[in-house]
Structures are given as C-alpha cells and as structure tokens.
Amino acid sequence: MNTYCGLDLGVKSSAFCIVDEKGKLIAEAEIPTDEKCFERAFGRADMMRVVVEACPLAEWACQLLEELGHEAIIIDARHAKAVIRTKKKTDQVDARVILSFAQSQRLPIWSPESKSPRQLYQLVVQADAIRADLRQWANRRHAQEYTPDVPEAVKKAQRAIVRSLTQQLTKVEEAITLLCRTDKELKEPASGGLVTITGIAHLSAVKVLAYGGNALTERNRKELTAHAGLASCHHQSGTSARGKSRLAKQGDRRLRSAPYMPTLVGIVHNPVLKQFYEHLLQMGKPKMVALVACMRKLLLIIRSMLINKKPFNPELLPLT
Numbered sequence: 001m002n003t004y005c006g007l008d009l010g011v012k013s014s015a016f017c018i019v020d021e022k023g024k025l026i027a028e029a030e031i032p033t034d035e036k037c038f039e040r041a042f043g044r045a046d047m048m049r050v051v052v053e054a055c056p057l058a059e060w061a062c063q064l065l066e067e068l069g070h071e072a073i074i075i076d077a078r079h080a081k082a083v084i085r086t087k088k089k090t091d092q093v094d095a096r097v098i099l100s101f102a103q104s105q106r107l108p109i110w111s112p113e114s115k116s117p118r119q120l121y122q123l124v125v126q127a128d129a130i131r132a133d134l135r136q137w138a139n140r141r142h143a144q145e146y147t148p149d150v151p152e153a154v155k156k157a158q159r160a161i162v163r164s165l166t167q168q169l170t171k172v173e174e175a176i177t178l179l180c181r182t183d184k185e186l187k188e189p190a191s192g193g194l195v196t197i198t199g200i201a202h203l204s205a206v207k208v209l210a211y212g213g214n215a216l217t218e219r220n221r222k223e224l225t226a227h228a229g230l231a232s233c234h235h236q237s238g239t240s241a242r243g244k245s246r247l248a249k250q251g252d253r254r255l256r257s258a259p260y261m262p263t264l265v266g267i268v269h270n271p272v273l274k275q276f277y278e279h280l281l282q283m284g285k286p287k288m289v290a291l292v293a294c295m296r297k298l299l300l301i302i303r304s305m306l307i308n309k310k311p312f313n314p315e316l317l318p319l320t
Contacts, residue, residue: 002020002021002048003018003019003020003021003026003045003046003047003048003049004018004019004020004021004048004049004050004051004099004102005017005018005019005042005048005049005050005051005070005099006050006051006095006096006097006098006099006100006102007050007051007052007053007061007095007098008053008094008095008098009033009052009053009055009057009058009061010033011033011057012032012033013030013031013032013033014030014031014032014033014061015028015029015030015031015094015095016028016029016030016031016041016050016095017095017096017099018045018048019099028095028096029041033057035064038061038064038065038068039064039068042065042068042070043068045070047069047070047071048070048071049070049071049072049073049102049109050062050065050070050071050072050073051072051073051075051098051099051102051107052065052072052073052074052075052098052110053074053075053076053094053098054074054075054076058074059112062074062110062112063112066110066112071109071110072109072110073102073107073108073109073110074110075098075102075107108218111214113213113214114185116179116183116185116186117185117186117209117210117213117214119179120176120179120180120186120206120209120210121210121211121213123172123175123176123179123210124176124206124207124210124211125210126172127169127172127173127176128207128254130165130168130169130172131169133165134162134165134166134169137158137161137162137165138162140158141158141162176206177202180202180206186209188309189205189209189305189306190202190205190206190209192311193305193306193309193310193311193312194208194209194302194305194312196311196312197262197266197270197298197301197302197305197312198265198266198269198270198271198312199262199263199264199265199266199269199270199273199298200262201262204258204259204261204262207254207258208255208258208259208299208302211252211254211255211258212228212255212258212302215227215255216302216303216306217303217306217307221300221303224299224300224303225296225299225300226250226251227251227252227255228251228252228255228256228296228299229247229250229251229252229253229255229256230247230251230256230292230295230296230299231247231250231251232247247292256295259295259298259299259302260295262298263291263294263295263298264291266294266298267291267294270314271314272297272301272314273294273297273298276293276294276297277290277291277293277294280293280294
C-alpha cells in the first residue's frame with residue numbers, strides 16, 4: 001500500500017489529504033459529503049488506505065470507499081488529535097492529523113458487520129432511547145405532583161405520550177426477540193449461550209452483543225477491556241505523585257454499562273464471580289474496585305464463550 005488518505009467527515013462537506021509512502025503531499029481538497037462527489041473524488045484513484053475518524057457518517061463512508069476499491073480504517077479522533085496539537089483548526093488540518101496518527105500506528109482494516117448484528121444494534125439503540133424518554137416523562141410526572149394547578153390538558157397529553165412510547169417499546173422488544181430467535185448468527189449466543197451465565201438474562205445478553213459487536217471476538221483481552229472503558233488508569237510520577245488508580249472510561253460507555261447489573265447479581269449467585277469478588281475483598285481492595293474487576297472478568301468470560309462457542313461452565317472458565 002503506497003498511498004494513504006486522511007478523511008475528515010462533516011455533515012455538509014468533508015476534507016481529505018492524500019500522501020505517498022514517504023509522506024509527500026499528493027492532493028488535498030474539500031468536497032461535499034455526497035455519494036456522487038465521493039465517487040468522483042475516489043472512484044478513479046488507485047487503491048489506497050483511507051483513514052476516517054469515528055462519527056455517525058463513518059460506517060457509510062467506509063462502505064462506499066470499500067465499494068470503490070479502497071481499504072478503510074476507523075480511528076477515534078480524540079487519539080489522533082492528542083498526538084499533534086496546533087493552534088490552527090481547519091478541516092484540512094484535521095485530515096492531516098488523522099492521517100499522521102494512522103501512519104504511526106498498526107491499525108486494523110475496517111470490515112463491515114453482517115446484516116443481523118447491524119439490525120440488532122439499531123433495535124437495541126432504539127429500545128434504549130425509548131426507555132430513556134419514558135424515564136424523563138416519569139420524572140416530569142413525579143415533579144408535577146408537587147406543582148399546583150396543573151391543567152388537565154397537560155396530564156392528558158402526558159398520559160397519551162407515555163402510552164404511545166410504551167406501545168412502541170413493546171414492538172421494538174418483540175422485534176429484538178424475533179430477530180434473536182430466527183437468525184442463525186444470533187440465536188445461539190442471545191438465546192442459548194450467554195443466558196447460561198448466572199446473572200445474565202435475555203435483555204443483558206442482547207445489549208452486550210449489540211454494543212460489543214465484532215470487538216467481542218476480534219480483539220484480544222486487553223483491547224476489549226480498553227474498548228469497554230474498563231481499563232485502569234494510573235497516575236504516578238517519581239516518589240511525590242502517587243494518585244489513586246481509576247477507570248480510564250475512554251471506551252464505549254454503553255458496553256461498559258451492559259455487564260453492570262449482571263455483575264451485581266453474579267457476585268452473589270455466580271460461583272466464579274462470587275469467589276473472585278470475595279478474594280479481592282480479602283486482599284483489601286475497595287468494593288467498587290472489586291466490582292469493576294468482576295465486570296471485566298465477566299466480559300472476558302463472554303468473549304471466551306463466543307470464540308469457543310460453548311455454554312458457561314464454572315469448572316472450565318474460572319480463570320478467564
């Protein structure tokens with residue numbers, strides 16, 4: 001691969017920067033974020049590796065670039081822009097920064113997920129959004145109980161909205177259940193595999209699968225831990241600076257929150273997590289530190305089960 005391209009995506013316009021293997025600038029421009037404009041800009045070019053920052057348009061752009069015969073890489077823009085700091089802030093500068101970071105790292109080539117995991121992700125995201133809306137309306141209704149002279153029209157409108165949201169949530173949850181029961185790729189892990197772990201029910205299983213995606217099987221243990229934001233962050237310098245370790249929280253918060261409730265149940269009823277949790281407490285670890293360690297262990301157990309395609313067995317997976 002002799003040609004590299006850094007692409008900074010925007011809603012209306014996108015900037016790109018193309019260099020050769022020695023870093024010499026070949027071309028840079030700003031084009032409208034449109035399929036036809038992308039085809040004119042990249043369709044006739046020789047095969048190159050295009051680096052795209054993670055954003056809502058990243059999957060669309062990578063799919064289009066792959067169809068045009070290029071390789072695509074998605075990176076976290078925060079990591080790239082932390083490497084090079086400049087007072088000048090333009091889309092062209094961002095494209096160069098993204099490209100410089102990608103050239104200095106060994107990053108995996110983007111590959112699209114199959115249809116069923118993408119559908120599961122969209123359904124789970126929609127269901128979580130509706131649940132968040134229902135919580136907001138419940139909080140609003142609770143606050144209005146202490147507010148005098150609330151018009152009946154307001155109460156009636158709220159009841160109608162909550163009723164509509166509840167109906168839509170039921171339909172989305174039914175679609176999730178149907179997809180997990182009928183799809184060959186999701187049937188075993190969602191309905192049979194992950195639910196064999198004590199503490200994980202169907203809802204938690206589909207959340208882990210939806211938000212974990214390919215990372216659950218394609219990334220190693222350390223990469224998956226960092227991807228979920230469960231890696232520890234140390235603050236130490238010499239003998240004077242010895243801060244407390246904390247969670248990095250640089251990963252996907254949705255994947256990080258998915259195993260939280262299952263872990264709370266697991267440290268009481270799951271023999272593997274319970275033993276591990278009690279062992280950490282005996283070593284003097286704070287309860288929250290021990291709980292986070294158990295969350296990480298549960299996530300790695302899920303990774304091992306998906307890779308080996310085997311149900312949970314406390315005797316075979318105690319050291320995962």
